[in-house]
Amino acid sequence: MSRLSLRGRMALLFVIVVTAVLTLAAISFDYFCRLHFERQDAQVLEGKVSALEMILARGNSLDPDMISDIHRLIDTSFGFAATIMVGDRVVSSHHNLSEELALSLSPRQDDQWLIQVGPNRYSGITERIKGWGGEEGRTIHLALNVTHRTHFFEMIRQWFIYTLVVSAILSGALGFVLIRGGLKPISRLSRTSSTITANCLDTRISTESVPTELHELVDNFNAMLERLDQSFLRLSGFSADIAHELRTPLNSMLTQTEVALMKDRENADYKEILFSTLEELRRMARMVDDMLFLAKADNGMITPDFEDHDLAAIASSVLDYYEYAADEKGIRLAMHRNGATQVSGDNLMLRRAVSNVMSNAVRYGEAGTTIDINISQAGQWVQLNVSNQGPTIPPEHIDKLFDRFYRIDTARREGSTLNAGLGMAITRSIVEAHKGSIGCHSAEGVTTFTVKLPTVRE
CATH class of the missing domain: 1.10.287.130 (Signal transduction histidine kinase, dimerisation/phosphotransfer (DHp) domain)
Structure with missing residues (x-):
């Protein structure tokens, strides 16, 4: 089934469902019809037996008048046959009840029974009356010929099998056609997707034409x-x-x-x-x-050598390196530390990441302002904030700051190789390799880069 197409699978499942439903309906119909007729037969047979008992209650032996009344009672209904036995002897037998049927009924026959005699099928009832006909007692066997009903059910069963086969074939064909129509939106999706290339990735599929x-x-x-x-x-x-x-x-x-x-x-x-x-x-x-x-x-090939380091000490050494460049621009550097700042990571990589953030702050900080470096513990993280005063970064550029070769002012690119635009991309890669995060916030002339690194667990 794994090699079938989607249409073939759905059509096959449709056939299975239809066949199962029709089979269940047919079995239920057959069962309840048989149950109805069996109950109806039981009611009719019990009524006839009661009438026979009333006739037999008129005397202790069968006289011609009683036999005539019994035959008249049986003849008024089609398909009935009756026999009255004393012990193993048949004392009265209706002409429709063959000797073969009478001999097939044992003295211990159940009260209600169903028996096959030759080509005929009988549904009957047995009633025992003690105290009449001697010590052996008297037994009434009353039967109804249900052969015509059996033939009817057999014919219905054959027609059902033919109908089931035809219905399975028709439902499979009809289901395949309907399913093919229902899967047309998927075919359209396939055709649309086949036209998409690297040069037209701006194509979009509308949801208005699909289910x-x-x-x-x-x-x-x-x-x-x-x-x-x-x-x-x-x-x-x-x-x-x-x-x-x-x-x-x-x-x-x-x-x-x-x-x-x-x-x-x-x-x-x-x-x-x-x-x-x-x-x-x-x-x-x-x-x-x-x-x-x-x-x-x-490609996940950066594997830091994790050792315990003081992030504040790393930032302090980086500040000493950029102090001269900041003095040239008239920028003051101020560092604040709050709480434990121990992190686990690669010393050279962490120093490079902090250096890139500091270089960016010094480069774009305005003369006569202060760059604030705050290092503090925030729960399970050590947080480094580097804030500088300068041009506000528009919100649409914030998420792109960490892309390679990205610069907000494209005019700065021409004729300059001092800043290739890779520093913040490298910083993000280093921070993420240490299971940390980096972000940026810029508003009202103050830009703050925030680096979060997991603190050392004792």
């Missing part, structure tokens, strides 16, 4: 397309950004080399050009290292 049951599937499919579209856009932008970031230093080195080769120069001039080229190569090497780090992070 309610498929709305969730369509919504999930559209959400998947949205994620793929965003991923392809980021990948395309990533490729363009890589080309752009590498083009600037390459063009600079190419220009310097061409100028140097235009005429003979002094050794000092060549040395200066080589130093300039070396600086550009170092910047390119740092960029390539950063991209390799992010590639490892994406």
Whole structure:
């Protein structure tokens, strides 16, 4: 069944259900019809037996008048037969009751019985009357010929089998046609999805033309397309950004080399050009290292060496490094510590993450302001907040700050290789590798980056 198509499976299940329902209905019809006729036969037979007992109660022996009344009682109903026995002797037998039927009934026959005699089937009742006909007692056997009813039920059973086979075939064919029509929305979804390529991921499927049951599937499919579209856009932008970031230093080195080769120069001039080229190569090497780090992070290949460290001590050493750059811009650095700040992680990675956040704060902080660094314990987390005063970041840019090569002001890109736009992406990868989180909030000229790392459990 696993190889059947969806239409085939549903059609087969439809046939099974229809067949099961019809079979149950037929069995119930047969059972209740038989039960009805059996109860009806019992009532009629009991009424006849009571009438026979009243006739026999008129005397202790069968006289011609009693036998005539018995035959008249039996003849008024079609299919009845009766016999009266004293012990094993038949003292009266209606002409419709054959000797074979009388001999087939044992003296201990149950009160109600059903017996087959030759081609005929009889439903009967036995009534015993003691104290008449000697010590052996008297027994009345009254039978009703139900052969015609048996033939009727056999015919009904045959017709039901034929009807069941025809109904199964028709229901299978009809079910297949109806199911094929019902699955047309899925076929349309399939045709629509087959037209989607990397160049048209903005295609969306409307839920107006599909049944309610498929709305969730369509919504999930559209959400998947949205994620793929965003991923392809980021990948395309990533490729363009890589080309752009590498083009600037390459063009600079190419220009310097061409100028140097235009005429003979002094050794000092060549040395200066080589130093300039070396600086550009170092910047390119740092960029390539950063991209390799992010590639490892994406594939789960970053494995920090977890050791216990004081995050406040790491942040303090990073502040000492950026103190000179902050003084040049007239920015003051202020650090506050509250509670235990022990975390478990890789010292070099944590230092790099804190350094990237501090570098970003110093770069975009306004002159004459203060950068506040607050480190505190918040439940099971150690929280690092770095706040600087500067331009407010629009809300639509907040979630993209940690994307690679992303800058809010695209004009800053031209001619600058000091900031490739990978620092915050690397910081997020480091923090997530330590099972932490990083976020940003910007309002009223104050931007705060928040880093949360799990505290050391004692």
